[in-house]
Amino acid sequence: MDYEKTREGILLRDAGDFEPEHIFECGQCFRWYLREDGSYKGVAKGKSLEVRKSKEGILLKGTGENDFESIWKEYFDLDRDYGKIKKRLSEDEVLEEAVKFGYGIRILKQDIWETLISFIISANNRIPRIKRTIANLCGCFGERLELDGEIYFDFPTPERIASLSEGDIRLCGCGFRSKYITDTARKVVNGEIDLYGIENLETEEARQKLMQFQGVGPKVADCILLFSMQKFDAFPVDVWVKRVMEHFYLKQDTSLRDIQKYASEKFGDLAGFAQQYLFYYIRETTGRDFRE
DNA sequence: TCCCAGGACTACT
DNA sequence: AGTAGTCCTGGG
Numbered sequence: 645m646d647y648e649k650t651r652e653g654i655l656l657r658d659a660g661d662f663e664p665e666h667i668f669e670c671g672q673c674f675r676w677y678l679r680e681d682g683s684y685k686g687v688a689k690g691k692s693l694e695v696r697k698s699k700e701g702i703l704l705k706g707t708g709e710n711d712f713e714s715i716w717k718e719y720f721d722l723d724r725d726y727g728k729i730k731k732r733l734s735e736d737e738v739l740e741e742a743v744k745f746g747y748g749i750r751i752l753k754q755d756i757w758e759t760l761i762s763f764i765i766s767a768n769n770r771i772p773r774i775k776r777t778i779a780n781l782c783g784c785f786g787e788r789l790e791l792d793g794e795i796y797f798d799f800p801t802p803e804r805i806a807s808l809s810e811g812d813i814r815l816c817g818c819g820f821r822s823k824y825i826t827d828t829a830r831k832v833v834n835g836e837i838d839l840y841g842i843e844n845l846e847t848e849e850a851r852q853k854l855m856q857f858q859g860v861g862p863k864v865a866d867c868i869l870l871f872s873m874q875k876f877d878a879f880p881v882d883v884w885v886k887r888v889m890e891h892f893y894l895k896q897d898t899s900l901r902d903i904q905k906y907a908s909e910k911f912g913d914l915a916g917f918a919q920q921y922l923f924y925y926i927r928e929t930t931g932r933d934f935r936e
Numbered sequence: 937t938c939c940c941a942g943g944a945c946t947a948c949t
Numbered sequence: 950a951g952t953a954g955t956c957c958t959g960g961g
Contacts, residue, residue: 767944769941771941820944820955861945939960944955948953
C-alpha cells in the first residue's frame with residue numbers, strides 16, 4: 645500500500661481497502677476507541693496511535709516512518725492485497741453482499757499474548773464488558789507510558805500477570821475466567837508452553853497447542869490463530885457466525901464443529917477472511933450491541 | 937426479579 | 950463421542 649510521510653504522521657493514499665470503522669468494529673480487537681470526531685485511538689505493541697479518515701486517505705497520526713515500518717505496517721497487514729481476496733470471495737453470492745458491506749475490513753496482526761488473554765476473557769461475555777475488563781487490566785497492571793503529554797497503558801506482560809493472585813485478576817472483572825488467566829500466564833512464564841513458537845506450527849497443530857491453555861476452546865483458539873498469527877484458514881465459530889452460516893448456507897441447526905468443517909471446506913485458505921466479512925455483516929445488520 | 941451474553945469445563949451417559 | 954449444567958458480571 646502506498647504511503648507518504650507528512651507533518652502529522654503517515655498518510656495512506658490509496659486506501660480503498662482500509663476503513664477504520666470496519667477494521668475496529670469487526671470483532672477482532674478490544675483496545676481501539678471511537679472518539680467524538682470520528683477518529684479511532686488505540687494502543688498496540690506498546691505504542692499509541694490515532695487513525696483518522698481524511699479527503700486524501702487514511703492518516704496514521706502519532707507515528708513516524710520507523711514505527712510505521714517496524715510496527716504498523718505489519719499490524720494493519722498493509723502488504724496484503726485485499727482487493728484480490730474480496731474478488732475471490734465474491735464469487736459466492738452471500739459473501740459478495742457481505743464483502744460489499746464490510747469493504748474496508750483488514751485482519752490485524754496483533755500481539756499473541758494480548759490476543760490470548762483477550763479472547764479468554766471474551767468467553768460467554770459481551771463486548772462492552774470485555775473492553776472494560778481489558779482496560780482495567782491494563783490500567784492496573786500494564787506499564788504506564790507517556791507520549792506528547794498523554795498517559796496510556798500497555799497490556800500487562802505475562803510476567804506481571806503471573807506474579808498476581810487470582811483475586812487480583814478478579815478485581816478487574818474477569819470473573820470465572822480469572823483462574824484461566826493466572827494459569828495461562830504461569831504456563832507461558834515457566835516455559836511449559838512456548839507461546840510465541842506456536843506461530844510457526846501448521847494451523848491444526850497450533851490450534852491443539854493453544855487449547856492446552858485453560859479457558860481456550862475451539863472458538864477462542866481460532867480467534868488467536870486468525871487475529872495474531874495470520875492463520876487465515878482458521879474459522880472462529882461463535883453464536884453470530886453460527887446464525888449466519890445456518891441462515892444462508894446450512895438451512896438447519898448444525899453443531900459448531902460441523903459448521904467449522906463446512907466452512908474450511910468451502911472457503912479453504914480464505915476462511916478467516918470470510919468469517920470476518922460474515923460476522924461484521926450479520927452483527928451490524930441484525931443485532932449489534934451498542935452499549936459501551 | 938430473572939435472563940442471558942462473541943464459550944469452556946466438568947460430569948455425566 | 951456427545952451433551953446438559955454451571956460459571957462472574959451487569960445491563961435490559
